[in-house]
Amino acid sequence: MKSGRWDKYPLIVRKGSKESYTHIKINNIIVKVDKKEIDKLADEFGIRFGPFISTNEVEININNKKCKEIIPKLTSDGKKEFSLKLDDGHILKGWFGFKLAGSVKEYYGFNTFRKGRLITSYDKIGLGKDPKTKQIIGELYMDHVPVSHNKRQWITESKEYKTVAKELMKFLRDYDVRQKVLCKGFPAHPGRVEGIVRNIFLGAKTTRKELEKIKPGDILVTSMTRPYFLLQIRRAGAIVTDMGGMLCHAAIVAREFNIPCIVGTQTATKKLKDGQKVIVDANEGVVYAAD
Structure with a gap:
């Protein structure tokens, strides 16, 4: 930023309150742009460095305004805590949840800790390439897994790390199997909402x-959407229909308004009861019971 004043506001590095890590404080960033751009920059820092801001390891001020941690919003079923016994005998503890559609789109994964210290943020360990894992956020406590000398990254080639990645992937893959499936269809537009x-x-x-x-x-x-449903569709968190395919009215409108959508279930209007709480996984084309 040519208009910035980095010479007057240098990067300050000082010893943190804990002996085991260094506290980094960006004292101030002065930028000459409009307020919307400043807010956008503050939000970006709040998301990207949020886990480190929350643990007081990083502090960032832009135009004398402190950046706050921005946390992705979860579906109403919230955090799911787990304690998983691994093949090597160690216990992996943590929690995970599913983001609301549209909440901090680019960021997902686990904040990983070792003996209370944050090692990585939005780590993709155990998530694989399945599209639905892009809705997962959570925390992992991996006290037994070795880290690098600067304690800023895991030793990914270690046996302990590979075991965690393998077992966590299996656990998350099997999670949907344990949920009650109400109906299935074709995913017309991705997202997972409750x-x-x-x-x-x-x-x-x-x-x-x-x-x-x-x-x-x-x-x-x-059974199928109609053009006169338009106002209601814009309010909906998701759309599920009995009929239709990728080019039906519901699918086209869902993509236009960025609403998760499942079509062609054949049985949605029969199996999903009015007032029932459900989870719509439009990444996979499955509707689950929420309770």
Whole structure:
């Protein structure tokens, strides 16, 4: 940033309160841009360095304003704590959850700790290439896994690290199997959300009042969507239909409005009850019971 004043506000490195790590403080960044750009930059720092900000290892000020940690929002089922016994006899503890659709899109993975110290943020250990893992965030406590001399990265070639990665991947892969599947269809637009089912039955008796029962974040369930559903679709957290394919009305509108959508389930209107809480995994085309 040519307009910056880095000479007056140098990077300050000082000893932290704990002897085991160094505290880094960026005292100030002066930028001459409009407020929206400053807020955007602050948010970017708040997301990227959030885990380190929360543990007081990093402090960043932009135009005399302290950057705050920005935490991805979870679906309402929240954090799922686990304690996993590994093949080598060690215990892996932690928690994971699923991000709400649209929450901090680019960032996912685990904040990993060793003996209370944050080692990596948004680590992809155990996540693999499955698209649905891009909705996962959480924390892992890996006290038995060796780290580099500067304690800033795991020794990924170690037997302990490889065991954690392998067992964690299997655990996460099997998690959906343990959930109750209500119906399956074709994923028309990706995302994973939780919400309340609002079942709209098409026919001569479909009234405006019935459509108005759909509140922001509700799961719109119907045999197929119609053009006059447009206002309700924009409020919906997800769309699930009995009929249709990748070029049907529901799929096209869902992609336009960036709403998770599953089509062609054949049975959604029968199996999903009005007022029921469900999890719509439009990455996989599966609807689960939330309770």
